[in-house]
Amino acid sequence: MRMNIRRHQQEQPVSKSDVSDETLVVNTISDKKQFVRLIERYEKPLFRYLYRCGVATQEDREDILQNVFMNVYKNLQQFDIRLSFSSWIYRITYNEAMTFFRKKKARPEIRLDANLESWIDLVRDETADTSAVARERLSSEIISQELSQLTKSYRDILVLRFFEDRSYREISDILTIPMGTVSTTVYRAKRALAARLARYTFN
C-alpha cells in the first residue's frame, strides 16, 4: 500500500473530475476535507443502489448512506489498491443495507426504474426464453414483483449485474463470493426470473 500511495502522490491531476478515487482516498487520509469529493461522487449512485436494493423510504436510505460514509471514512486505511474503490464502497453499502433489513426484519421491496428497457435487452440477449418478455413489454410492476419473489442471492446479483451494470469481477468483490459462483448464480437467477415471467407472456 505504501508503494501505491507513493505512486498516487506522484500523479498531479489539476481538475477534480480527473482525480481517481484512489488518489482521493490517499488525500483524505491526510486532509479530512477531501472526503467531500468522495461523498459527492458517490452520493447519487449509492442512493440509487439502495433504492434498487429495496430500501423503501428516503429517510432510511439517507440513514444507511450516512452510516456507509462514516464507515468508509473510519476504514479508509483498510482500502486496498488491488480492489477498485467503487467495488469497496458498494460492498460497504450492500452490507449496511443487509444489516438494515436484518434489524428491521423487513423484506426488500424491489422497484425498477428507467433502466428497465436496457435491462430487459440484457436478459433477452443472454437467455432466449426471455425474448417474449421484451416482446410483451411487461410492466415494471410485474417484473419488480417477480424479482422480489426470487431468493436473496438471485435478487442481489441481478440488481448488480443489470441495474448497476457491474462486471463479474466487481460483483465478486462487492458480494465477496468467488467469480465462478457469480457467473453460475447470474445464469440461474436469469432462468428463475424468466420462468416466473413466462406465465405472463403465455397469458
Place this chain on the structure above:
Amino acid sequence: MTLHNFSSPIIAKTPFAKKVLRKIDDEHIAVRPRWIFLLRNRLLWAFAFLAVLVASVATAAMFFVLIHMDWQHALITHRTWIGFLRDSLPFMWIGILILFSGIGYAHIRTTAYGYRYPLVLSLIGIAVAVCGLGIIFFMSGFGQIIEENAHEYLPWYESVLYEKQSWLNGPNEELLLGAVTLQDNTMDHSQALANVTTA
C-alpha cells in the same frame, strides 16, 4: 504528503455531504490506523494455519490407529465389517480433522481476499496441506505419541489399540488372549505338531 491542487476550494455543496462531515466532526471520528487491518488479516492467516496444524496432528493420530487396527482379524473379532469399523474407526480424530479443517477454511475465507478462492480449490488446498503435514507427523512418530497421551489423559477417550485386547478375550467365541512368555527356538514346529496329534 503532497496534496493535489484543485481548481476550486473544498466546500461541501450538497446538504448530505455537509451533514456527514458535521457528524464526523461531532463524533470525533478518526481514520483507523492501517496496522489494525494488517494485523487482523495476518491473525486470520495465523489462525487458519494453526487450525490446519491441529487437523494435521489429528490426521497423524488417525493414520496410526488405522494402521494398527488389526484389519486381518476383523471378521474374527467381529461378525461384520460394519461392526468392526464402528468399534475401530478413530471417530474422535476424524471429528477433529473435519472440525479444524472447517475452521481453517472459515478463517481463510474471511481474510482480505479469501473470498476470491473457489470453494473446491480451497478445500483441495487444505486437504493436501493437512494430509501432507499429517504424513510427516505420522512418520516422525508423533501420531503414536498423541494417541497414547489421549488414551492416558482424556478420561472419555479409550484407544482402540487397548480396547481391541478385550475383543480377543472371549473363550466362548473360541478366542483366548494370552502372552508369549517363553519361546523355544530350538523346537521343530512340525515335530511339536506331531507330538500334539499323537497325544
